[in-house]
Amino acid sequence: MSKDKLWGGRFTQPTDKFVEEFTASIQFDKRLYHQDIRGSIAHARMLGKQGIIPMEDVEAIIHGLQQILQQIEAGTFDFSIALEDIHMNIESRLSASIGEAGKRLHTGRSRNDQVALDIRLYLRDEIVDISTYIDLLIDALLVQAEQNLDVIMPGFTHLQTAQPILFSHHLMAYVEMFKRDRARLDDCLKRVNVMPLGAGALAGTTFPIDREYVAEQLDFAAITRNSLDSVSDRDFALEFMADASILMMHLSRFSEELILWSTSSFKFIELSDGFCTGSSIMPQKKNPDVPELVRGKTGRVYGNLMALLTVMKSLPLAYNKDMQEDKEPLFDTIDTVKGSLKIFGDMIREMRVYEANMRRAAGQGFSTATDVADYLVRKGLPFRDAHEAVGNAVKYCIENEMDITELSLAEWQLFSPYFDTDIFSAITVEACINARNVPGGTARERVWSEITRCREGK
């Protein structure tokens, strides 16, 4: 019985059935099949080139692995729980189909360095994919920013109306956030893209292997430098999950704003029907399910990061079976981030903007009060005194239930003798926006130049 196992030699009793199921990872690590086969082919070629196994065996191994790849892709491969994981499922099938040569494949290798290799190969491709989705989302934001360049909205602090801004400027804030996310992933990729095979179980191998040759075949930029670290390191996965958590935090903040902007109280935007659902009882409802779910899914991405950090926190070097618990949180993070980004890009592209509602709201809530103070400063009043004078004017408006734009010159002059007829043109929302003509400011020409800079890929 124990002879069915690739490691059965020293065992006399069969594995308990439930233990077998409990310890297996094939249910979730089967998604590494492609990387596992690719890594094994590179390893076999290296063994052949180094004269560690005969060249005929290398040919047989490659042919056998390619057949297994086809079977898996055709859905005809029978995965077995008894064979624990993807590595042993493939290796055992290889030996069953090509015999002796198949049994030579694992020379100078351990599942410990093999699994590290597979995860790195897998994550490397996924990071590239995720980066593409970030680019698509950034593009959707740029398109909206270009199309709505002149749309004015209220800017908020504490979710209270603060100062008028361009809607395009608000969108470009997210472009900055997602550009940082992308840069973080580019950087993370440098640590992922390092080749661990050759570490063996933990100490290296007695065979004259050529690690650089394996790295070259698999397009790795470098090889790992310490065999213990090679098999016990999951920093690269944690780093990715931390980057993914920050990215999801950005998507979640954006979701929150989209949800708020879609309410009948705001009505700044409308998401297209494809991204919303109705209510089974309230006929008028159109719920922003997609941003709500993305906001909700942010929780599991944070949870996944915490899960793996906790798995790793007390592990002695080198490999421990605990580390098999790296895969589900990592895979779930990849799937969640990819799905969220994909759906967000499409949703933003189709988002409808209600310019008049935003413009109306931008003029409310004394949004130009700072500009009145700045006006007085330009006339010579110290800023603190100007702040006080405008505060009094705002109080007067609140008491008399009027907006600051409704004050007459005589009323303005109740608060400061510096007020003159030019106050009226100084505090239109357009003037307030275009006056913020500093690098990074909301003035139209500044926002336009930022859009242009991003379009040029800078």
Ligand code: ARG
């Ligand atoms: N399925 C294992 C994992 O995912 C592969 C490595 C197993 N190594 C071992 N010595 N049991 O971590």
